[in-house]
Amino acid sequence: MSELLRVERLRVEYPVRRRPPLRAVDDVSFAIGPRETVGLVGESGSGKTTIASTVLGLVPAAAGAITFDGHDIIGASRDRRRRLSADLQVVFQDPYSSLNPARPIGKTLAETLRPHGAPPKQEVAGRVASILERVGLDPAAANRYPNQFSGGQRQRIAIARALIVGPRLIICDEPVSSLDLSVQAQVLNLLRRLQHELGLSYLFISHDLAVVRHISTRVVVLYRGRVMEAGPAAVVYNHPAHPYTRALLQSAPVPNPKLQRARHTARQRSNPDFPGAVKPESCPFTPRCSWAVDLCRERQPPLENTGDDVLVACHRWREFAAPPPTGTNGTKLVNRPRP
DSSP states (O other): OOOSEEEEEEEEEEEETTEEEEEEEEEEEEEEOTTOEEEEEOSTTSSHHHHHHHHTTSSOOSEEEEEETTEEOTTOOHHHHHHHTTTEEEEOSOGGGGSOTTSOHHHHHHHHHGGGTOOOHHHHHHHHHHHHHHTTOOGGGGGSOGGGSOHHHHHHHHHHHHHTTOOSEEEEESTTTTSOHHHHHHHHHHHHHHHHHHTOEEEEEESOHHHHHHHOSEEEEEETTEEEEEEEHHHHHHSOOSHHHHHHHHHSOOSOHHHHHHHHHHHHHHOOOOOSOOOTTSOTTGGGOTTOOHHHHHSOOOOEEOSSSOEEOOTTHHHHHSOOOBOTTSOBOOOOOOO
16 A cells, blocks of 8 residues: 555654753654544644644654655655645644634635635635534535634534645544544544545644544554554454553543553552652653563664564563463463563
8 A cells, every 4th residue: 555644763852951952752753644543642742743743844854754645754844835735634633722713714715715726716615614514514604703613513623624625634633632532523523424535645743542443544642752662453452462551541530430440550550659750761651660670671673573463662671471371270361570
C-alpha cells in the first residue's frame, strides 16, 4: 500500500534558557496510507500534539523527515504550506475556541475556501449547504452563530470546515475528549462514515486507548516523546506487550465501583513515583514500572518486532508475551513483577 504521510525518526526540541533543550519528541516513526487511520495515544506530555503541530508546520523539527505524498514538507515554504492545506486539514479538541463567535458559521466555512481560490458566491453557498448536510446538520444552520449549537454540533461544524476544501488527510487532535460518551460515539461514527464515503485518512490523537482502538487501523503508544509500542489496533488493545500500554488500559474507567477502586489501588502500587527527569540512557518509563530491572536503567530498549506486526520498546516484552504458568491443579498462576 502506498503511503500518504510518512514520519521518519522525528525529533522535536524546545529551547530552555540556560539549560539543554527539552526533547519533546525523540526518534518517532510511523506512516499513514490512503483510507487508513493511525492513532497516537498517550498521557499529557507524551508528544502527541507536538507531532501533529510539526506535521502542520507550526513547530520546527530538530531532526528527521516528514513526507506527504512522497514530497518533503519539513522545509516547505509559506506558499507551499498554503497549497498543502487543501490536502491536509485539522480538527481541534475545542471547536468553540476556533470559531469566530461574531460570525455565522456559513461565513466561517466559506472563508476556508478563500486561500484556495474562492468560487462564485452562489457556488460557495451550495458547497456550504452540502457540507453541513454531510456532517448531519441542517443547511439552514449556516445562518446561526457558534453559541447557538451544542458541543457535539460545534464539533460537526469543525469537521465540516476541514472537509469543505476536499482534504486527503485530517489530523484529529482529541476531537471527542470534551464530549459526553453518547455524543463521542456519534462523532466517531460520523468520522468513520466520512472516511468510507470520501476515502479520507486520519491521524487520530487521544489519551484514551479505548477510543483510539475503535477508529484506528494502527496505534502508536507514546510516552515522554518516545514510541513504547506500535501495531494493529486490535492486537495492541487485546494483547498489550508494554507495561505502559497496560497501564493506559487500566486507567480507563469501568462502570463497577469495586473493580474501579481495585484498579486504582493497583495503579498506585505499581506506579509509586512520577519523576521530573529521567536519565537519557534509561527507559523513560523505568521509574513508574514495577517490572523494571537494572538493564532498564542502564540502556534504552530498542523497538523490537514481536512477530505480530507489533513493535515494542521493552527489555522484558517476551515475559509478557509468554503464557502464564499453571499450577498442579491446572489453575493459572499470576506472573508477578520481580522486585
